[in-house]
Amino acid sequence: MASRLAALGRQQRLLIRNPEQAPQLPSSEVVQASYEDGSAMRAALNGVQTLFLVSGSGAGRLAQHYSAIDAAIAAGVERIVYTSFLAAAPLATFTHSREHSLTEQYIRATGKRYTFLRPSFYLDSVPRWFSSDGVIRGPAGNGTIAWVSRDDLADVAVAVLTTSGHDGASYDITGAQALTLAEIAEQLARVTGFPASYQSETIEEARESRAKLNPSDWELEAWVSTYLAIATGEMSVVSHTVEALTNHAPQTLADYIHQHPESYQHITAARL
Template identity: 50%
Template sequence: MGLIAVTGATGHVGGRVARGLAAAGVPQRLVVRDPSRAPDLDGADVRAAAYGDGEALRHALDGTEVLLLVSAAEDAHRLDQHRTVVEAAAAAGVRRVVYTSFLGAAPDCTFTFARDHAATEAMLTAARFGTTFLRDSFYLDVLPGFVTDGALRGPAGSGRVGAVARADVAEVALAALLDDTHTGRSYDLTGPRALTLAEVAETLTAVGGRPVTYVEETVEEAYASRAGSGAPSWLVDGWVSTYTAIANGELDVVTDVVETVTGHPARTLEDVLRGR
């Protein structure tokens, strides 16, 4: 097996993958912006590179054959950042890329941030890498962060979302990095059940011990309630479309991919909240 490069190793998904590779005794290179924050792992060397720095990325990826590309944080220039990584990986001779995409990514999907994922998938395909696309639903882990003043507020209606645990995404990514039979595949990664936000609120209440309610907003109310944040319009569009994508049914998807690939059932919201 060629040397594996891991981006996002200081984050939740990339960090779990890096620890999994170390536990398996697999040599890896951690590509991080700040080496002082990189995990100290056996068999791992660290190189500094930001997604927008093509020269540093090419140096960091030199000699690697497989790349875990954890998508950049939402940013007005995220697609340009991804393009820089793709070009650097091609120049460095990377053969295979595992990319954390998004469920239902398409140029016209409702969730505006997912449109960058569709464009990135197209770039990776055009560059002729062997690819594995991990099309994750929303993360179960971040749902508690949607709560403000004891309420989940948004225009999701009674739509459902098959949100997935970051730990499960990391385990599937690890499997894809270690086994090239996953090359050429696109995996829709979800939890075991599609939940309404009212059901999410009920679970947060039951496990967390503090009451959480779901407050349905209209689209107009959602924009108005976020108008004072000072966030740019593209970011507010992403926030609101988080909910409208659920309302439209685009995320009412449940698959068995996590169990098929990892050998264990996908984690539930309760599992995540209890740290399982």
């Protein structure tokens, strides 16, 4: 995102927790702040017109979002563009979608201009959904997902930030084709040459297998509800946002795998 905006000659202020990790980009200044630190956020956002708010992670992220939004309003920010999630809704099956929905409501209530980017699951993460034995396991039934790459999401975000007409919009951002987990396994196998498959689990089996990794309740619920949201059909949305806002087709799994052979190394390593 930042390098794309810099390449367009846009001025930006990069908020980062560890400035040593900040990219060196033209027309960019780097400011240290974390969402939960209201006074640092207010200082960092002073004079900023548009806040591009990337959702945080972890159990406390709703409070982090509220803190960042409060600071933005106090600092005089006029517009917020927020990375939400597909089908964000108060009663969404995927627990993270409920948090995204609450964050969207909080932003709407500020009365400021806003745009919500609602990406599907990341195409980049497809290989990591497979264990080293090439199996994707979960209670997803025959539900489908139109995975979208983070590159496509970044291209959409740049279009939203640099062109007009997006106020009040919530954009579903997906790939071009919704696939079942069995179909995505077939594609992975075809592109990598390694066997891959989908094994449907019951909810109990899913909880049991994940509980062995000692997750927090928040993590366990998010993990299992990821698959349940696929099973309900909530993830089956296919939108044309990428093409409409970027003038290029969304990346496919084959495109991504060819560009990132390292992404499935954990599967190949276990077989060599």
